[in-house]
Amino acid sequence: MKNRLVAQILNRVADFMDLKGDEFRSKAYRRAARTIELLGEDIEEVAAQDRLQELPGVGRNIASKIREILDTGSLHLLHELMEEYPVDFDALLSVEGVGPRTVKLLYEELGIKTLDDLEYQAKRHRIRRLRGMGEKKEKAILSNIELARSRITRKPLAYIVPLAQRIKSEVMDLEGVQRVEVAGSIRRGRETVGDIDILVTARDPEMVMDYFTSMETVREVVVRGPRKSTVRLVEDLDCDLRVFDDGVFGSALLYFTGSWEFNVELRRIAQSMGMKLSEYGLFRGDERVAGRTEEEVLEALGLTYIEPELRENRGEIEAARERRLPELVSSEDVRGDLHMHSLHSDGIDSIADLASYAETLGREYIAVTDHARYISDPDSYLRSIEGVDEIPVLAGVEVSILADGSLEVPGDVLEDFDLVVASVHDGFNVTERLLGAMDHDVVDIIGHPTGRVLGTREPVVDIERVTERAAEAGVALEVNSNPLRLDLRDTHVRMAVDAGCRVAINSDAHSRGALENIRWGVITARRGWAEPDDVINTMGIRKLRRWLGG
Numbered sequence: 443m444k445n446r447l448v449a450q451i452l453n454r455v456a457d458f459m460d461l462k463g464d465e466f467r468s469k470a471y472r473r474a475a476r477t478i479e480l481l482g483e484d485i486e487e488v489a490a491q492d493r494l495q496e497l498p499g500v501g502r503n504i505a506s507k508i509r510e511i512l513d514t515g516s517l518h519l520l521h522e523l524m525e526e527y528p529v530d531f532d533a534l535l536s537v538e539g540v541g542p543r544t545v546k547l548l549y550e551e552l553g554i555k556t557l558d559d560l561e562y563q564a565k566r567h568r569i570r571r572l573r574g575m576g577e578k579k580e581k582a583i584l585s586n587i588e589l590a591r592s593r594i595t596r597k598p599l600a601y602i603v604p605l606a607q608r609i610k611s612e613v614m615d616l617e618g619v620q621r622v623e624v625a626g627s628i629r630r631g632r633e634t635v636g637d638i639d640i641l642v643t644a645r646d647p648e649m650v651m652d653y654f655t656s657m658e659t660v661r662e663v664v665v666r667g668p669r670k671s672t673v674r675l676v677e678d679l680d681c682d683l684r685v686f687d688d689g690v691f692g693s694a695l696l697y698f699t700g701s702w703e704f705n706v707e708l709r710r711i712a713q714s715m716g717m718k719l720s721e722y723g724l725f726r727g728d729e730r731v732a733g734r735t736e737e738e739v740l741e742a743l744g745l746t747y748i749e750p751e752l753r754e755n756r757g758e759i760e761a762a763r764e765r766r767l768p769e770l771v772s773s774e775d776v777r778g779d780l781h782m783h784s785l786h787s788d789g790i791d792s793i794a795d796l797a798s799y800a801e802t803l804g805r806e807y808i809a810v811t812d813h814a815r816y817i818s819d820p821d822s823y824l825r826s827i828e829g830v831d832e833i834p835v836l837a838g839v840e841v842s843i844l845a846d847g848s849l850e851v852p853g854d855v856l857e858d859f860d861l862v863v864a865s866v867h868d869g870f871n872v873t874e875r876l877l878g879a880m881d882h883d884v885v886d887i888i889g890h891p892t893g894r895v896l897g898t899r900e901p902v903v904d905i906e907r908v909t910e911r912a913a914e915a916g917v918a919l920e921v922n923s924n925p926l927r928l929d930l931r932d933t934h935v936r937m938a939v940d941a942g943c944r945v946a947i948n949s950d951a952h953s954r955g956a957l958e959n960i961r962w963g964v965i966t967a968r969r970g971w972a973e974p975d976d977v978i979n980t981m982g983i984r985k986l987r988r989w990l991g992g
């Protein structure tokens with residue numbers, strides 16, 4: 443489907459029309475883009491059946507532009523506009539508080555074209571003097587530039603994994619291809635990724651490159667070589683593909699999985715043993731000592747196998763040498779899900795539908811934890827939970843932690859529930875409030891403890907004090923599996939585990955489908971060195987009930 447590409451290009455044309463001050467055309471292009479974004483069918487089908495002009499907002503002119511995009515993958519008009527106004531729209535618009543109108547103003551008044559220009563002028567206090575801007579807006583822009591920079595270059599793991607898997611399986615289907623692995627930060631499970639790295643062994647590398655550089659999702663070929671190519675994808679990130687010989691695939695995989703810091707340390711160890719490590723193998727002089735598998739290379743360096751999630755040079759290499767790496771928790775260990783929302787609050791599915799979908803995912807039990815403020819009649823809420831018999835459903839509730847650390851609902855009301863998740867829902871004074879909340883005996887789990895959301899400013903929380911107190915109070919800290927939360931994050935999970943406090947890997951789903959998100963929480967917990975025993979929802983339901991009751 444090229445719907446998204448077409449909509450993106452039309453929207454970009456509209457941005458330029460705004461710059462030109464051509465409000466009429468801007469509106470027309472934006473309207474057409476919106477139609478195509480919301481279109482339930484494949485735009486190529488519509489074009490093939492000559493029905494483009496039947497779409498709302500698509501006249502003869504725009505229809506011909508759409509056909510041009512479908513035929514060529516780009517639009518001549520857009521290139522002309524880009525030459526006329528060499529403004530980096532993507533970058534500027536990604537700064538919170540900067541819209542197309544502001545871009546126009548910044549360009550016309552100060553000639554700002556890039557993030558660097560914007561930063562430079564903001565620092566010289568030139569922005570505040572512009573019409574409708576002022577000191578406050580200038581400051582906000584300056585502090586949002588940093589964030590915009592990281593957002594442009596890095597994407598949430600969960601958004602990119604399906605794309606990487608698709609490319610992997612398509613390459614796998616090519617003739618003569620033996621192995622395909624996704625390496626880099628994706629294999630390590632980092633919460634955001636900069637690009638996709640793919641390693642291949644194949645009889646005919648040229649043929650793989652032909653396919654790779656002409657995939658439908660390729661916007662632009664950055665480099666094409668016989669064994670290494672880089673393409674820029676429609677999804678706005680790069681993908682590297684390298685072809686290796688089977689005999690060195692292990693060392694190549696090790697090298698391109700990284701992390702950089704991990705590789706540096708491995709190479710240092712190889713050197714200290716009189717060897718040399720590269721993507722082509724582990725060598726003593728000219729002799730290749732190891733390279734076929736990762737295990738082989740690591741063993742030759744005196745190390746046990748190290749799971750990719752741990753490869754950040756945060757003590758895992760030393761632990762591998764001393765044979766004391768943790769047995770990491772895995773998806774199969776997770777038996778229940780203890781945080782989700784149904785129709786009783788802001789979820790979109792019934793409790794029964796959540797339960798039966800959870801069962802298909804292999805969960806043995808769930809807890810439904812609707813927001814307390816929606817539950818006006820606790821008895822009827824509890825009755826509707828009792829009525830479900832697909833799998834055991836714990837009657838839970840999520841309560842907000844108020845500004846002074848007290849709970850939004852009195853403790854005696856909470857006694858009626860099997861499980862209480864307490865969460866902070868705004869970013870102020872988080873540490874003190876969490877510590878306060880853990881003084882209440884009824885609280886079992888602290889939901890998304892820091893309240894951070896990827897791509898927005900991170901709240902300041904003293905995790906060391908929070909994990910210590912949680913361990914003492916017997917409260918579990920959540921690893922919220924929502925791909926934009928992952929809260930606790932990997933390094934925080936590690937602190938929790940070290941402090942001896944338990945975590946709960948929960949979906950916080952607001953729909954059935956989101957119950958699948960647990961996998962991202964598992965990856966995060968693994969990156970935090972968590973073992974099954976560190977995670978309360980690896981317990982069976984009886985044991986868990988005892989834990990909750992105690």
Ligand code: DGT
Pocket residue numbers: 625626627628632634635636637638639697698699700701702705706
């Ligand atoms: P990303 O793409 O920013 O999310 O992070 P990575 O870790 O995937 O980084 P990337 O794509 O630049 O490179 C993939 C891996 O390849 C990286 O983790 C380490 C390895 N690598 C690439 N070039 C070098 C190098 O020159 N030296 C070392 N030590 N490692 C390298």
Ligand code: CA
Pocket residue numbers: 626627628636637638639
């Ligand atoms: Ca990468």
Ligand code: CA
Pocket residue numbers: 626637638639682
């Ligand atoms: Ca790369």
Ligand code: ZN
Pocket residue numbers: 781782783840889950
């Ligand atoms: Zn929730």
